[in-house]
Amino acid sequence: MSNRQLAFILFGIMFGYGSIGLPKALAENAATGGWVSILIATLLALISTTILVYLGMTHQNKTFYDYSKELSEKYTATILTLLYIVFMFIMFTLINKLSSDVFKQTILRNTPNWALITVFLITAYYAVIKGIDTIARLCEVYGLIIILFGVVIHFIAFTQGDLIRMQPFFVAEDLANYFDGAIKAKLAFSGMAIFSAIPFIKKQNHTIYIYSAMMLLLIAMLYIIQFESSIAVMGIDSIVFYRDALFTAIRRVDVPSLQFLRRLDAIFIISFIISIFLNITLFVYGTVFHLSKLLPKVSFRLLAFAVLSLSFLVCQLPMSFDEGANLLETASLAGGLILNPVNLILLLLSKVKKSDKKVC
Amino acid sequence: MTKKYVSLLLVIMLPTLLLTGCWDYHDINMTNISISTGVDIVNGQIEYTGEVAKIAPAQAKGNENGGGGIGVYNFYAYGKDLEQARAAFDAGVPYPHFLGAARAVIFSTSYAKQSIAPYLHRIAQINDYRKTILPVISRDHPAELFKLKVESDISVAFLIEDMMSSLTKQGKAIYPTVGHLLSDDDIKTIGELIPYVGIEEGSIKYLGLAVLKNLKMVGTINLKDTSGVVYLLAKKPSITENLPGIENKNNTFSLLTSLKKRTFNTDYVDGKLIINIDMNFDATLNYQYYTESTDEKKLKVLEDLVAQSIQGKIIKIIAMSQKEFDCDFIGFAKYFRAQHPLIYRKINWEESYRNADFFVNIQVNIHNLNLADPNARTLYFK
Numbered sequence: 001m002s003n004r005q006l007a008f009i010l011f012g013i014m015f016g017y018g019s020i021g022l023p024k025a026l027a028e029n030a031a032t033g034g035w036v037s038i039l040i041a042t043l044l045a046l047i048s049t050t051i052l053v054y055l056g057m058t059h060q061n062k063t064f065y066d067y068s069k070e071l072s073e074k075y076t077a078t079i080l081t082l083l084y085i086v087f088m089f090i091m092f093t094l095i096n097k098l099s100s101d102v103f104k105q106t107i108l109r110n111t112p113n114w115a116l117i118t119v120f121l122i123t124a125y126y127a128v129i130k131g132i133d134t135i136a137r138l139c140e141v142y143g144l145i146i147i148l149f150g151v152v153i154h155f156i157a158f159t160q161g162d163l164i165r166m167q168p169f170f171v172a173e174d175l176a177n178y179f180d181g182a183i184k185a186k187l188a189f190s191g192m193a194i195f196s197a198i199p200f201i202k203k204q205n206h207t208i209y210i211y212s213a214m215m216l217l218l219i220a221m222l223y224i225i226q227f228e229s230s231i232a233v234m235g236i237d238s239i240v241f242y243r244d245a246l247f248t249a250i251r252r253v254d255v256p257s258l259q260f261l262r263r264l265d266a267i268f269i270i271s272f273i274i275s276i277f278l279n280i281t282l283f284v285y286g287t288v289f290h291l292s293k294l295l296p297k298v299s300f301r302l303l304a305f306a307v308l309s310l311s312f313l314v315c316q317l318p319m320s321f322d323e324g325a326n327l328l329e330t331a332s333l334a335g336g337l338i339l340n341p342v343n344l345i346l347l348l349l350s351k352v353k354k355s356d357k358k359v360c
Numbered sequence: 361m362t363k364k365y366v367s368l369l370l371v372i373m374l375p376t377l378l379l380t381g382c383w384d385y386h387d388i389n390m391t392n393i394s395i396s397t398g399v400d401i402v403n404g405q406i407e408y409t410g411e412v413a414k415i416a417p418a419q420a421k422g423n424e425n426g427g428g429g430i431g432v433y434n435f436y437a438y439g440k441d442l443e444q445a446r447a448a449f450d451a452g453v454p455y456p457h458f459l460g461a462a463r464a465v466i467f468s469t470s471y472a473k474q475s476i477a478p479y480l481h482r483i484a485q486i487n488d489y490r491k492t493i494l495p496v497i498s499r500d501h502p503a504e505l506f507k508l509k510v511e512s513d514i515s516v517a518f519l520i521e522d523m524m525s526s527l528t529k530q531g532k533a534i535y536p537t538v539g540h541l542l543s544d545d546d547i548k549t550i551g552e553l554i555p556y557v558g559i560e561e562g563s564i565k566y567l568g569l570a571v572l573k574n575l576k577m578v579g580t581i582n583l584k585d586t587s588g589v590v591y592l593l594a595k596k597p598s599i600t601e602n603l604p605g606i607e608n609k610n611n612t613f614s615l616l617t618s619l620k621k622r623t624f625n626t627d628y629v630d631g632k633l634i635i636n637i638d639m640n641f642d643a644t645l646n647y648q649y650y651t652e653s654t655d656e657k658k659l660k661v662l663e664d665l666v667a668q669s670i671q672g673k674i675i676k677i678i679a680m681s682q683k684e685f686d687c688d689f690i691g692f693a694k695y696f697r698a699q700h701p702l703i704y705r706k707i708n709w710e711e712s713y714r715n716a717d718f719f720v721n722i723q724v725n726i727h728n729l730n731l732a733d734p735n736a737r738t739l740y741f742k
Contacts, residue, residue, distance in 0.1 A: 032698075106487060110383040119375045126371045165543075167698030234539070237546035252539035254492035256525070263490070 001198065003208050005136035007215035009194060010049070012139035012278035015146065015219055017095045018188030018332075020102065020272070021325070023227050024245035027236040030181030033170055034231070035224045037181030042220040044182065045189040048336070049212050051343045052192055056200035057208070058350045064196035065293035071349040078294060080342055084196055085290045087335040091190065092283030093311040094328040096120050099276045101321045102244055107269060117315045121308045124281045128288055128304050132198060135281055142274045149271035150222055153250065153264050154229040160253045161232025183333075188223060190332040193339060194282050197289040243325060247272075284308065389415050392457045395432050396517030398502025399442075399479050400468035407468075408437045408445035409503050411515050412453075413461070432515040434506045442478060460488040463517040465495050465538070466502040466557075472570065472577035477545070480575065483538045491539040494521050497570040497577060499558030508564060519564055524555050527566065531598030531618070532590060534569075544691060545575050549709040551681075551689035553589060556580050573687040581680065588677030591619070591639070591670060592690050601643070603665050605652050612649040615666055617641045617724065626696040628703050633716035635692055637674065641666070644728040653735045659726050667722040674720050688713045 026034030059067035064084060069077035100116035108116065127135055200208065230239060230249035242248040250268045261267065288304045295303065319327075393413040400407040414431035437452070439445030450457065465483065467476050476495065483489040498505055505516050513519035527533035534553065541552050552572040557564055568583040581589065590597045598618045605611025620640040627634040643666055645654070654662075681689055692713065697704040 108384045109487060112383070115383070122371060122374055126367070162694075164694045164698050168701045171701050173702060233543075235543040235547065237548070238543040241546070248491075252491045252537070252543075254490065254537070 001133065001136055001204075003205055003211040005140060006195075006198065006200075006205065006208055007211040008139040008143040009132075009136055009198070009282060010192060010212055010215050011143045011146075011219060012135075012275075013191035013194045013282035014045075014189060015222065016272075016275035016279035017099055018185075018190065019223060019226055019275075020244050020246045022185060022188045022223060022246065023230040023239050023249065024242060025184040025187075026181050026227055027231060027239045027245070029184050030174065030178045031171075031236050032166055032168055032231065033174055033178050034181055034227050036170060036175075036178040037185055038220050038223045038227065040179060040182035041185040041189050042216050045192060046213055046216050048340050048343070049192040049195065049216065050209060051340070051347050052195040053200070053208055053212055055343060055346055055350065056195055056198065057202055057205065058354070060202050061199045063199050063289070063293065065290060067350075068346055071346050071353065081290050081294060083338060083342065084193060085287050085294075087331065087339065088193060088283045088287040088290070089307065089311065090331045091328070091335070092124075092280045092287065093314050094324055094331065095276065095279050095283070096311065097315045097319070098321065098324050098328060099272075100315075101324070102247070103273075106244070106247060106265075114312075114316065117312060120277065120280050121312055123277060124284045125304055125308050127277075127281045128285050129301050132285060132289075135285060138281075139278060142278055146271050146275050146278075147218070147222065149267055151225065153268055153271070154225045156255055156258075156264060157229040157233055157250065157253045160255060161229060162235075163232065165235040166228055166232050185223075186336055187329055187332045189219075190335060191279070191282070193335065194286050196343075197286045243321070284311075386456070386458075390455050392453050392455045394457055394459045394462045395515050396462055396464050396466060396506075396520075397459075398466040398468070398498075398506060399471050399476075400502050401470045401474070402438070402501070402503075405438045405440060406442055406445045406471075407501075407503065408439070408442070408449055409506060410435060410462075411506060411517055412457075434503075436503060442482060458488055459486065460490060462490065462493055463515075463521040465493055466505060466517075466520070467495065467497050468501055469497060469499060469570075469577065472497045472572070475574070475576045476541075476572070477575040480538055480542055480545075484542055489538075492537040494524060494535065494555070495538050495541060496520055496524070496555045496557050499556065499567060504559065505557075505564060508559065508562070510564070516564060520555075520557060523564075523566055528594070531594055531596045533566070533586070534590060534593050541572070541575065547691075547693060549688065549693045549713075550691045551578075551685065551687035553581075553593075553689050571685050571687065571689050573685065573689075578685050578687065581677070585673070585676060585680075588673035588675075589690070591674055592622075592637070592677065594619075600646070601666050601669050603662060603669065605648070605650070606658055606661060608650055608652050610650060611652050613652075613662060614646040614648070615643045615662070615726070616646050617643045617666065617670065624692060624695040626692065626699050628696075628700055628707070628712075633696070633707075633712040635696075635716055635718050637718065637720045639670070639720075639722050641670065641722065641724045642728075643724050643726045644730055645726060645732070646730055647732070648734065651734050654729070655735070663724045663726050666724045666726075670724070671720050671722045674722075675718070678718050678720075682714055682716070686710075686714060692716075 026037055030037040055067060059070065065077055065081045068080050096117055100113050103116055104111060104113055127138060226246055230246055233249045233252050239245045239249065251265050253264050255262050284307065288300065288307050291303050291307065292300050395411040395413055398409040411432040411434055414433055435449060437445050437449035439448050483493060484491060508516065510516055510519050513522055524533060524535050528535040536552065536554055541554065544550055544552050552575065553569045554572060556567045556570040558567045566583065568586050569581045569589060570577050571579045571581065587599050590599060596619060598616060601615045601617055603613045603615065605613065618641065620642055622639045625636040681687060693709050
């Protein structure tokens with residue numbers, strides 16, 4: 001897999017559901033200095049991504065289960081892989097459930113949630129069984145569409161916004177709040193875990209560190225554009241009342257000179273659906289891939305079907321939007337707090353083994 | 361191979377069947393397309409009124425209210441609150457009401473004095489309402505407005521929206537949307553302005569601006585005084601200034617001003633709020649009532665006179681906001697907060713604003729005589 005594809009996979013899994021509530025989270029915690037929080041969160045995400053990429057590059061052509069088994073033992077590796085499975089399963093199930101709620105509330109009022117959830121699951125199933133190469137190519141194409149739409153929509157929104165609502169850009173006394181904002185932005189930076197399910201080849205992927213860093217920077221720039229254009233339109237005082245802040249801000253923009261495209265929400269919804277599809281598909285792939293490592297005898301298709309069926313059933317559990325959103329926040333935080341130290345320990349073990357070899 | 365295509369077909373077909381095809385499909389003929397909404401208080405009850413588009417079959421029969429073959433009909437419903445009034449409306453219409461095409465929402469003065477917040481929040485949260493819809497306050501009952509036969513546009517709401525949109529494009533008015541009002545209200549320390557309309561000589565007219573404090577109407581600004589507001593708030597204000605002749609007292613200079621640069625600088629010195637307003641204008645001498653020669657010196661005098669006129673209008677509006685309405689409806693708090701965030705968190709803005717000192721500095725440059733040459737002379741000049 002090429003470096004560009006890997007970078008777009010990172011984009012596909014990270015950029016999507018997390019962005020919809022990001023302006024609210026940042027406005028609440030960092031006010032107009034939210035862009036600083038995004039940069040801090042990017043730095044944290046870069047560290048997590050680099051650790052995973054390093055592990056992949058050190059253990060060529062192997063994925064998380066393989067190298068954790070090498071570095072520890074089968075039993076520990078199984079438990080650690082299960083952590084990834086549970087994390088990714090919770091992520092895509094909740095993203096699917098919550099985004100279905102958003103679509104139901106905004107465009108498809110009478111369509112039942114189960115129908116929306118099913119649509120995402122069957123399309124994700126179709127993509128997942130085609131393998132990571134197909135998904136990677138999808139990520140490249142869809143990624144470009146999402147970036148293009150995102151930049152155009154939000155630059156148009158800027159023209160309708162008010163520059164004064166974006167200020168003050170930086171308040172030195174609020175630095176601690178900016179760090180709080182960065183923690184609250186974690187959901188928008190979740191997803192680098194997918195690199196645990198992708199084998200790297202040193203010869204082909206030696207510049208992946210730069211590619212992934214550049215992609216994280218691009219994601220950060222897009223988040224900053226989204227955040228700034230949203231607060232230019234709505235102001236921080238208003239945006240905090242909306243869980244779907246980004247969507248609400250877009251709906252407050254009307255450009256009569258664009259004629260039939262005067263309402264930007266129509267284009268926004270298309271790009272949002274595509275990005276949600278990528279989020280779900282990649283998390284599903286990660287879940288099924290890790291599971292297939294633990295159960296090598298069961299076919300990949302059967303595992304995918306079982307995982308998606310279970311996810312459908314979990315989506316039917318009675319859960320309000322707020323409960324789901326809080327659970328997703330907690331899952332992304334817990335994922336970061338558990339998986340990052342695990343990866344760091346594995347990295348240290350790799351280093352120790354490497355130096356042992358050298359000594360020998 | 362066939363199996364592959366069958367599964368692909370299934371993937372394509374299922375979403376089509378599961379989404380709009382089954383649940384959210386609505387034929388346009390089976391929908392009440394709302395053009396406008398009016399909210400009033402009549403005999404202690406909420407009056408929910410407005411205009412609904414007549415779809416094709418109605419056009420064939422002709423219509424009384426609309427022009428150009430597109431018609432509207434009016435509706436009236438009453439209830440103790442918004443929900444009951446809406447329920448009363450729903451009980452008498454054949455199809456579900458669609459609000460996404462509404463052009464304007466018209467509040468009566470009596471309703472606006474109580475607070476338009478409930479209806480604005482309704483618009484913000486109800487899915488199909490456009491958040492960029494134009495809100496206006498009417499001096500006369502909205503029901504009276506809807507009864508008027510509009511000759512110049514499709515319907516009352518279209519007329520109001522087109523009128524305000526055209527004036528705003530020309531730089532002679534402001535066009536706040538529901539979204540703007542809600543965003544400003546959430547700041548809590550600033551007021552809002554909203555177009556004020558009414559019936560004059562049998563037709564609907566833009567009468568000026570209504571001032572809102574916490575989304576409650578506290579007064580109005582006459583149309584002739586709104587220039588000061590437009591100079592301060594419009595994106596590209598462009599207003600005609602008339603000045604008496606300098607040598608010929610019967611003459612009048614008609615100048616069109618256009619804003620080049622506007623900055624609001626705020627400060628807080630010894631517990632006193634100071635606001636500096638600096639504005640640069642270009643002006644075009646449209647024409648003179650009687651041709652009077654102009655030279656550089658005279659143009660300089662004219663520039664100073666225009667600057668004084670603009671300054672006077674701005675100072676008048678600021679004085680109104682500080683004394684008459686006791687409300688920062690221009691929104692200087694946004695600028696102060698951006699420039700001095702830490703001080704803003706500590707002070708009582710309303711009190712500071714009441715006693716604030718304003719310094720208004722206006723520069724005007726007449727750069728264009730509209731291609732006229734008032735100094736031209738012929739051989740026969742007397």
